[in-house]
Amino acid sequence: MIPTRLYGELAWLWPVLEDSTGFARTFTDKMTDLLGPEEDLARKSILHLGCGGGRYDQNLAPRFARLVGVDQSAEMLEHAAKACPTATYVQSDMRELDLDEKFDFVFIDDAMGYMLGEEDVRRALDTAVRHLRPDGRLVLALDEVGETCPRLHTPVSVAEAQDKPDGLEVVYFRSYYKPVPEDPRCLATFIFVIHQNGERRVEVDEHLTAVRHRADWRRLLEESGLLWEEKFGGEWGTQTFYRCRRS
Numbered sequence: 001m002i003p004t005r006l007y008g009e010l011a012w013l014w015p016v017l018e019d020s021t022g023f024a025r026t027f028t029d030k031m032t033d034l035l036g037p038e039e040d041l042a043r044k045s046i047l048h049l050g051c052g053g054g055r056y057d058q059n060l061a062p063r064f065a066r067l068v069g070v071d072q073s074a075e076m077l078e079h080a081a082k083a084c085p086t087a088t089y090v091q092s093d094m095r096e097l098d099l100d101e102k103f104d105f106v107f108i109d110d111a112m113g114y115m116l117g118e119e120d121v122r123r124a125l126d127t128a129v130r131h132l133r134p135d136g137r138l139v140l141a142l143d144e145v146g147e148t149c150p151r152l153h154t155p156v157s158v159a160e161a162q163d164k165p166d167g168l169e170v171v172y173f174r175s176y177y178k179p180v181p182e183d184p185r186c187l188a189t190f191i192f193v194i195h196q197n198g199e200r201r202v203e204v205d206e207h208l209t210a211v212r213h214r215a216d217w218r219r220l221l222e223e224s225g226l227l228w229e230e231k232f233g234g235e236w237g238t239q240t241f242y243r244c245r246r247s
Helices: 011-017 023-033 057-063 074-083 110-114 118-130 214-223
Strands: 045-049 066-071 088-091 103-108 132-142 156-158 168-177 185-196 199-210 226-232 240-246
Touching: 011 074, 011 168, 023 057, 023 132, 045 057, 045 118, 057 066, 057 074, 066 074, 074 088, 103 118, 110 132, 110 199, 118 132, 118 214, 132 214, 214 226, 214 240
Parallel strands: 045 066, 045 103, 066 088, 103 132
Antiparallel strands: 132 240, 156 168, 168 185, 185 199, 226 240
């Protein structure tokens, strides 16, 4: 995966930009609904591949007996450990991970978008399958798929985290550009306008991601030995969820 500034030198922005309430809580509610009743989850374990700064883990960890988060970025894991001290965190590339442990559930979200080639996707899915118990489930949650991704999309937001330091305001521009519908590559340009203690500076970060069509995801899941159920639209919003088990 291609390193980006947001997950390294600009990782200090993460807890300012992302909050565990609002969207993150709604997202984890949807995701755990796919896994079973709350009382059953309390006895189960979950592995979160590509956990980032832990925004979802804060809502996931109280629902499970054990949560292990994995990410390549040491800076992001430092934030995750502070946000979710009951979880266990491991620094590793999800394509190479081998914990010698089996889990009831494996969860992968937007980190999969940084898998630019299909071989990278297969390796990440192989890791998920390798860490699943025989009756375990994988949930793959995708923010965008080819069917819903516009050619150009430029949302703007203002940092609203509850624990944002006094004197700090951040305006966050994101520009997603996917020029060729048949090509999964999407260039994301992030611009951070940072106002701090009466001074302003601008930081720019570029990410190259892959936005695949649902047909490609179904094929890749099947090639990895997984049976899938697909959820999107309606109550699922613009996101696409796959609940998978071994075939």
